Amino acid sequence: MRFQVFPDAASTTAVQVDWLLAFLSLVTLFFLGIIFVPMGVFLYRYRRGNPVDRTPLNISTWKIEVFWTTVPLVLTFVIFGWGAGLYVHMKTPPEDAQEIYVVGKQWMWRLQHPEGKREINALHVPVGRTVKLMITSEDVIHSFFIPVFRVKQDAVPGRYTMEWFKATKAGTYHLFCSEYCGTQHSGMIGWVTVMEPKDYQDWLNSGSPQETQIAAGERLFHQLGCSGCHAENSKVRAPSLVGLYGKPVPLEGGTIVTADERYLHDSIVMPAKQIVFGYENLMPSFEGQLNEEQLFQLVQYLKHLGREQPPEYRRQGEGAAQFIVPHEAP
Ligand code: HEC
Ligand SMILES: [Cu+2]
Numbered sequence: 001m002r003f004q005v006f007p008d009a010a011s012t013t014a015v016q017v018d019w020l021l022a023f024l025s026l027v028t029l030f031f032l033g034i035i036f037v038p039m040g041v042f043l044y045r046y047r048r049g050n051p052v053d054r055t056p057l058n059i060s061t062w063k064i065e066v067f068w069t070t071v072p073l074v075l076t077f078v079i080f081g082w083g084a085g086l087y088v089h090m091k092t093p094p095e096d097a098q099e100i101y102v103v104g105k106q107w108m109w110r111l112q113h114p115e116g117k118r119e120i121n122a123l124h125v126p127v128g129r130t131v132k133l134m135i136t137s138e139d140v141i142h143s144f145f146i147p148v149f150r151v152k153q154d155a156v157p158g159r160y161t162m163e164w165f166k167a168t169k170a171g172t173y174h175l176f177c178s179e180y181c182g183t184q185h186s187g188m189i190g191w192v193t194v195m196e197p198k199d200y201q202d203w204l205n206s207g208s209p210q211e212t213q214i215a216a217g218e219r220l221f222h223q224l225g226c227s228g229c230h231a232e233n234s235k236v237r238a239p240s241l242v243g244l245y246g247k248p249v250p251l252e253g254g255t256i257v258t259a260d261e262r263y264l265h266d267s268i269v270m271p272a273k274q275i276v277f278g279y280e281n282l283m284p285s286f287e288g289q290l291n292e293e294q295l296f297q298l299v300q301y302l303k304h305l306g307r308e309q310p311p312e313y314r315r316q317g318e319g320a321a322q323f324i325v326p327h328e329a330p
Contacts, residue, residue, distance in 0.1 A: 010173060010194060011149035011165040013090055018150070020082055027075060090151070093164040097132035099300075100125075101213070103292050104135070104142030104155035104177065107184040112293060114300070116210025121190030123175060125167050126200035132164040134261065138292050143179035146192055152178055160261045167194040217301025220294055224286065238283065239276050243306040250277040264299045 009015050045052060100123070101112045111119045123146075125131050135144050137155040144163065145152040148171075153163035177188035195203060211219070221227055229238040244259045252275040257263055266273060268290070271283035290298070 007147040008169065008171070008173070009148065009150070010169040010171065011151070011167050013086075013165055014148065014150040014168075016086055016089070020086055023082070024079065027079070090164075091162075093132040093162060094130045097130040097164055099132050099134055101293070101296050101300075102133050102135045102144055102155065103296075104137040104139075104144065104181070104188075106139050106182050107177075107188045109142075109144065109175070109177070109188065109190060110293070112213060112296075113204065114213050115204055116212045116216070117204055117207070118210070121175075121188075123190070123192045124200060124203055125192065125194055126197040127167050127170055127194055128197065130164060130166045132162060134296065135161045135163065136292055136296075140181050141179050142177045142181045142188065145176045145178035146173065147176070148173040148192070154179060160265070170194045170196055213297045213300045214304045216294070217297035217299070217304075220290070220298050221301055224289070226298075229283065236282060237279065239279060241302055241305055245303040245306040247306075249274075251275060252277055252279075261299050261303070264302050265295055268295060268298060 006018070009018055046054070099114060102123075103110050109121050111123055113119075133144065133153070135153055135155045136159060137157045139157060141157070142155040143152055144155055146165070148169075149165040149167065151163045151165050153161050155161065171194055173192045173194070175190045175192050177185060179185075181188065228234060229236040230241050232240065245264065247259050248256050249259050249263070250256050257274065263274070267283075269285060269287045271285055272281050275281050
């Protein structure tokens, strides 16, 4: 086995992280050098009993002081700017990212691709495609860590967190849980397989055909009776969910929230927590009836309802305007 200090760099971000780390290491080495080398020299030269000239130098020091204050100041600002920039880059997924769902559970990772394919402790991705992982947990805090991509993100119960990457090199790499999560934490590991796009497609198509996430969400939406209240001709006064995702929602009490994944998720399990302005708390809680995977499928379906609605659908029938902007502030 060859000895390797760094894991391979197999994503676009990995290279950027490595440059920053290299820079930090060089800066650190430089300061280590200019402090410890003279220190050693002085220790030796001015040791007790060595007959050397010890009269203090009588020079003005202000120039030196200004110099050694501004240089580190500039350096630390460079480090801050560079690090913050990279952080923001890593927290901002590109628009075209493919979403893969990840849930941590003592002690394994379960994943689902939008096409419906499921995996356990394994992740297959194609080279050159931006992939965004939507991560949550069913119990304690875990952390999804892929060293070769230089991405690591906590999986937090009650929240969706995100990490994204664009793989650049085909191969098989380690993935870890990197947050101590109980006795079998160290076994919560798996493999990331980066494949050529064609091989990935073959892999996706292998095995029995699966229901896509959106189709599963739609099925649940009808099975659970959501459509009974939220359909346009329902007898219950419930807000339309078409186009809701990403929009601001005015709530009872005057606050306005953005309808992100978490909001949609919580609207289903804790409908009483945030009541839409102008509506009554009539929606039953679905807490305990759905697992996180099913909730995510519902959320994906609701997101899809906004995005890919064919235009004819919007124009049909009465109240079409309400469909396009479901939350016109009153
Ligand atoms: C008994 C009728 C009823 C059922 C069944 C129902 N809802 Fe609701 N829903 C409501 C009402 C009324 C509101 C508005 C009040 C509130 O915010 O709780 C609402 C609000 C929502 C919201 C927030 C909407 C917004 O505009 O911000 C979402 C999302 C939602 N429901 C999704 C669902 C899903 C998914 C299901 C099925 C699992 C479901 N609902 C089942 C009546 C219902
Ligand atoms: Cu874990």
